[in-house]
Amino acid sequence: MQRNVEGKGKGAFLRGEVKKKAVVGVYGGEVLNMAELSKRYPVVNGTITEAEYLFEIVECARFVDAGDENSELVNWTRFINHSSKAPNLEIKINAAKNMVWFNALRNIKDGEELLFDYGDKYWESFDGVIVQ
Numbered sequence: 001m002q003r004n005v006e007g008k009g010k011g012a013f014l015r016g017e018v019k020k021k022a023v024v025g026v027y028g029g030e031v032l033n034m035a036e037l038s039k040r041y042p043v044v045n046g047t048i049t050e051a052e053y054l055f056e057i058v059e060c061a062r063f064v065d066a067g068d069e070n071s072e073l074v075n076w077t078r079f080i081n082h083s084s085k086a087p088n089l090e091i092k093i094n095a096a097k098n099m100v101w102f103n104a105l106r107n108i109k110d111g112e113e114l115l116f117d118y119g120d121k122y123w124e125s126f127d128g129v130i131v132q
């Protein structure tokens with residue numbers, strides 16, 4: 001389920017309950033390498049910009065791009081917002097399969113907003129206010 005959250009745009013909210021360590025969702029999108037990505041988004045000082053829904057898999061130098069909301073590969077996980085102070089999801093990566101998914105860091109209740117820590121790099125070119 002998604003709805004607006006003040007200061008963050010849309011957010012993803014859990015329907016039902018999940019137990020700690022359960023898989024909550026798989027990050028859906030198109031898997032691209034840097035050359036492919038740089039044809040799609042502007043590159044400034046060697047950094048991809050304007051790619052809001054991008055997940056970098058550092059281990060295999062690939063990116064999962066969920067920028068096209070009409071793509072059949074893209075799903076609701078693109079709406080999961082950031083929290084470094086109180087995330088309830090952790091990122092799991094299988095670089096050999098170019099796969100990213102989210103596990104519950106704790107038991108999560110019905111209606112809670114789903115949050116993971118984007119990491120500092122994501123925010124380097126962000127000129128808004130990060131809601132904690």
Ligand SMILES: C[S@@+](CC[C@H](N)C(=O)[O-])C[C@H]1O[C@@H](n2cnc3c(N)ncnc32)[C@H](O)[C@@H]1O
Nearest residue numbers: 007008009010053078079080081082129130131
């Ligand atoms: C992957 S999108 C998440 C979904 C997004 N909120 C939306 O409406 O589509 C990432 C963007 O959401 C916003 N965002 C996510 N977490 C935030 C936070 N803690 N504070 C402020 N903005 C946030 C930022 O604009 C960020 O670039």
